[in-house]
Amino acid sequence: MTTCASRMLEKFVAPYDAHVIERLRAADAVLLGKTNMDEFAMGSSTENSAYQITRNPWDLERTPGGSSGGSAAAVSALMAPLSLGSDTGGSIRQPAGLCGVVGMKPTYGRVSRFGLIAYASSLDQIGPFARDVKGAALLLEAIAGHDGRDSTSVPHDVPHYSQTVDHPLEGLKIGYAKEHFAPGLDPEVERSVKDALNIYKKLGATIQEISLPHQKYAVAVYYLVAPSEASSNLARYDGVHYGHRAAQFDSMVDMYSASRGEGFGSEVKRRIMLGTYALSAGYYDAYYLKALKVRRLIRNDFDEAFGEVDIIATPVNPTPAFKIGELVNDPLAMYLSDIYTISANLAGIPGISVPAGFSSGGLPLGLQLLGAPFAEGKLLRAARMFERETDWHTRIPPNMVVTK
Ligand code: GLN
Numbered sequence: 001m002t003t004c005a006s007r008m009l010e011k012f013v014a015p016y017d018a019h020v021i022e023r024l025r026a027a028d029a030v031l032l033g034k035t036n037m038d039e040f041a042m043g044s045s046t047e048n049s050a051y052q053i054t055r056n057p058w059d060l061e062r063t064p065g066g067s068s069g070g071s072a073a074a075v076s077a078l079m080a081p082l083s084l085g086s087d088t089g090g091s092i093r094q095p096a097g098l099c100g101v102v103g104m105k106p107t108y109g110r111v112s113r114f115g116l117i118a119y120a121s122s123l124d125q126i127g128p129f130a131r132d133v134k135g136a137a138l139l140l141e142a143i144a145g146h147d148g149r150d151s152t153s154v155p156h157d158v159p160h161y162s163q164t165v166d167h168p169l170e171g172l173k174i175g176y177a178k179e180h181f182a183p184g185l186d187p188e189v190e191r192s193v194k195d196a197l198n199i200y201k202k203l204g205a206t207i208q209e210i211s212l213p214h215q216k217y218a219v220a221v222y223y224l225v226a227p228s229e230a231s232s233n234l235a236r237y238d239g240v241h242y243g244h245r246a247a248q249f250d251s252m253v254d255m256y257s258a259s260r261g262e263g264f265g266s267e268v269k270r271r272i273m274l275g276t277y278a279l280s281a282g283y284y285d286a287y288y289l290k291a292l293k294v295r296r297l298i299r300n301d302f303d304e305a306f307g308e309v310d311i312i313a314t315p316v317n318p319t320p321a322f323k324i325g326e327l328v329n330d331p332l333a334m335y336l337s338d339i340y341t342i343s344a345n346l347a348g349i350p351g352i353s354v355p356a357g358f359s360s361g362g363l364p365l366g367l368q369l370l371g372a373p374f375a376e377g378k379l380l381r382a383a384r385m386f387e388r389e390t391d392w393h394t395r396i397p398p399n400m401v402v403t404k
Contacts, residue, residue, distance in 0.1 A: 004117045005049035006039045008243040008263030018115025019150070020084060020126050020143040027142045032080050035070030039265045040234065041091055041119045043067050044337045047328045048267045055324070056099060057397035058363055062321040065095030068129070072099040075129045078400055082139045083129045088119045089222050090316075090341025092127045093353035097316030097366025100355045100395065102136045102383070103129045105341075107373045108348035109154035111140075112147030120229035121152075123222075123345040132393045133354065133384040137161035140376060159377045165384045172382060174200050175210035175309035180340065186319040192357040192365040193315050199389050200313075210305045210312065214297040218343040221298065223335055224278050224291035225346070230268075231275030237263060270331065299347040306372040311382050314340050316366035320359040340368060350376050354383045355392035364392075 002014040017025070024031065038048035046054040046069030054069045056062040057077040064073040068085025072095035075083050085092040087105035096103025104127045111126045118124060128139035141162050146155040176197060181190060197207050239245030239259030246258035264272070278287040305312060318339060327334040344351040349370055356367035367386070371379035387393055396402065 002034070002117070003051070004040050005037045005051060006263065006265065006268070007050045008237045010244060012243070014115070016115065019112040019147045021115065023143050023145075029142070035068070035074055035083060037070055038067035039268050040117070040230070041067040041086055041088055042230070042267050042271055044090070044094060044334050045322070045324075045328060046070060046095075047324065048265060050265055053324060056321045057400070058100060059321065059361075062323050062363070063098070065098035065317070065321065067091040067095075069095045071129050072096050072101055072103065075099070075101045075131060076397060078396065078402065081131060082135055084126060084139075084143070085129055086116060086119070086124055086126050087341075087345065088123045089226060089345050090338045092129065093316050093341050093351055093366070093368060094338060096129055096353040097368070098321040098364065100364030100366075100392070100397075101129055101131055102133055102352065102354050102393065103127065104136050104140060104352040104376075104379075105344060105350060106140060106144065106376055107350045108345075109152050110144050110156075110350070110374065110376065112145075112150040112153040114147055114149040118233040120226040121233060122229060123226060125345075133352075133380055133387050134162065134165055136352065137165040137380045140380075144376075154374075156374060161377055161380050164377055165380045167381055168203070168385050169310070169378065169381050170204075172200070172203075172205040172311065172385075173208060173309040174205050174382075175208050175305055175312045177210050177212040177215065177305070177312060177314065179212050179215040180314045184318055184336075185315060186359075188359045189315045189317065189319065189365055193313060193367055196356050196367045196386060197313060199386060203385055203389065208309055210309060212298075212301040212305060212343070214294060214301050215343055217294045218298060218346060219335060219339055221291045221294045221346060222338070222342040223274070224287050225295060227271040227275035228278045228288050229275070231272045231279065234264075234268070234272055239263070267331070295346045298343050302343075302347045302349055302370075302372075310371070310375075310378060312370040314368045314370065316340055316353045316368040320361065320363035320365060344370055349373055350379055352379050352383050354387060355395075356386075356390070357392055358395075362398075
C-alpha cells in the first residue's frame with residue numbers, strides 16, 4: 001500500500017516502482033518496508049498521519065520530527081541501516097536532527113522524483129537517512145542521476161561520493177550567518193553549532209561570518225509557495241482520478257466535496273485552502289508572485305555567500321525534539337520549527353544534518369551544513385571531517401537491545 005499517510009489513499013497500491021526504488025533494486029538493496037509520515041508530507045512531527053503517530057526513539061513522549069519521521073525513527077532505533085525520505089521544507093534534515101541520525105537533501109534535480117507522490121513540485125527532493133555520513137554517501141550514490149521521466153532531473157554525472165567521502169578538504173571555508181543566531185534559538189542548540197565550528201577551526205578550516213539578509217522571509221515565502229503548489233498537485237484526489245470516493249452523495253459536485261472532505265485530514269485541508277486563496281484571481285500578484293520574487297532574493301543571498309565560503313553551518317532545529325501534542329494544535333508554531341531548513345529548498349541547494357551533541361535532557365542535537373548547487377561531494381566530505389572528530393553518531397537510544 002502507498003498511502004502517503006492519508007485516508008485518501010488508504011487502499012492505493014502503486015502500479016509501478018519509483019525511480020529511486022528501481023535504482024535500489026538494481027543495486028541489490030533489501031527493501032524492508034514503508035514508513036510513517038505526516039499526511040502528504042505536510043507537517044514537522046509525524047502527528048498528522050491519518051493512521052498512527054511515530055515516537056522519538058530517544059524519548060517516547062516526544063515526536064521524531066517530520067514529515068519523514070518514520071524513516072528517521074527507523075534508522076535511529078536500528079530497525080534499518082538506511083532509509084529514504086522526501087524533503088520539501090526540511091522533512092529529511094529536521095527529523096534526522098531530532099532523532100540523532102544523518103539526513104541529506106540533495107540539490108533540486110539531483111535525484112529523480114519519478115514515482116514520488118508530489119507535494120510542492122518546485123521544492124520536493126528525495127534523499128537518504130543513515131547512521132553515519134558514509135552511509136548517506138552510499139545511498140545517495142545509488143539513487144542520484146538523470147532520469148528522463150522527471151523533467152527537472154539534471155543530466156550531471158554522479159560522482160563516486162562513497163569513495164571520496166573520507167578525503168578531508170584542504171583550505172575549507174565555513175560561513176555562519178548572523179541571522180541564524182537570533183532570539184528563539186535554544187541556547188544548547190546554539191552551543192552545539194558553535195562547538196562544531198570550533199572543531200572545524202581545529203581541523204584548519206577558516207570560519208567566517210556571513211549574511212543572508214532575506215532569510216527572515218523564508219518561512220512566509222515557503223508557506224505561500226508550498227501550499228499553492230500543493231493545492232494544484234492534490235486536485236487529482238477527487239474520488240474519480242485518484243483516491244477515496246464517498247459512499248453517499250447527491251450530485252457530482254457533492255461527490256467531489258464529500259470524497260475530499262472525508263479523505264483529507266485537517267492540515268492538508270488547511271494547506272489546500274491557503275494555496276487556493278494565494279493563487280486566486282486578485283490575490284495571485286499580491287501573494288504568490290510576490291513570494292516568487294522574494295524566493296529569488298533568498299537564492300541570490302546564497303549565491304553571494306557561496307562566492308565567499310564553501311559551506312554554511314547552521315542549526316537544524318531551533319529546539320530539541322518537542323513533546324507529542326505540544327505544537328500540533330498551533331500550526332504557526334509548528335511552521336516555525338522549519339525556520340532553518342526551508343531556505344535550502346527555496347534556493348534548491350543541498351543540505352545535510354549530522355549528529356552534533358545532546359541536550360542536558362539527553363535529546364539529540366543536529367548540525368546543518370549547506371552547500372552550493374551540486375556540491376554534494378564537498379558537503380559529504382565536510383560532514384565526514386566533523387563526524388571523525390566526534391562520537392555523537394555512534395550513540396544509540398536508551399533501552400535498545402543490541403545483539404551482535
Ligand atoms: N514541515 C514542512 C511542511 O509542513 C516541510 C515538510 C516537508 O519537507 N515535506 O510543509
